[in-house]
Amino acid sequence: MAVSFDTVRKIALALDGVEEATSYGTAALKVRGALFLRLKEDGDSLVVRTDFDQREALIAEDPGVYYITDHYLKYPWVLVRLSRVHPDAIRDLIGSAHRIAGASARKKPRSKRKTRR
Numbered sequence: 001m002a003v004s005f006d007t008v009r010k011i012a013l014a015l016d017g018v019e020e021a022t023s024y025g026t027a028a029l030k031v032r033g034a035l036f037l038r039l040k041e042d043g044d045s046l047v048v049r050t051d052f053d054q055r056e057a058l059i060a061e062d063p064g065v066y067y068i069t070d071h072y073l074k075y076p077w078v079l080v081r082l083s084r085v086h087p088d089a090i091r092d093l094i095g096s097a098h099r100i101a102g103a104s105a106r107k108k109p110r111s112k113r114k115t116r117r
Contacts, residue, residue, distance in 0.1 A: 002083045003090050005039050008046060011091055012037060015098045036101035037094065046080045046090075047072075049097040054078070065089075076100075 005027060012018050012029045021028045021035070028038035036049040050058070055078040058066040065084045072079065080093065 003085055003087055004082065005046070007087070008037065008082070008090065008094065011094050012098065015095070017102065018098065031098055031102045032105035034101040034105035036097040040079060044081055044083050046082055046085075048078050048080055048093050049076065049101050050078045050093075051076050051100065054096070 009020070009027070009029065013020070015031070017031045019030050021030045023035055023038040024041070026039040026041060028035055030036065038047045039045075040047050055066075055068065055076070058078055059068065065081050067079050067081070068077070069079065080090065082090075085093075
């Protein structure tokens with residue numbers, strides 16, 4: 001039942017506007033510049049963009065798969081153990097994280113272009 005980061009990467013790259021990147025020295029994926037997934041330094045956990053309600057529900061449903069550390073308490077992210085998550089669940093999480101980050105990326109103001117005079 002284990003899911004690899006390569007599987008995560010393939011699912012994510014099939015979504016609109018996704019690019020590979022790095023974050024904190026680990027493999028990451030962004031949508032229009034907004035981070036939505038990254039491999040945690042332990043190599044087994046995926047850091048996934050979410051909202052606080054979804055995070056709470058996931059952890060309550062299966063704390064063996066979903067968890068957070070003190071670092072993430074105030075941020076809308078959930079940690080997912082790739083060695084324990086079901087492939088269907090990770091596909092749904094990736095899609096949700098992509099939508100959340102994509103919406104966030106669209107809200108960011110664009111930098112003003114310098115105009116020639």
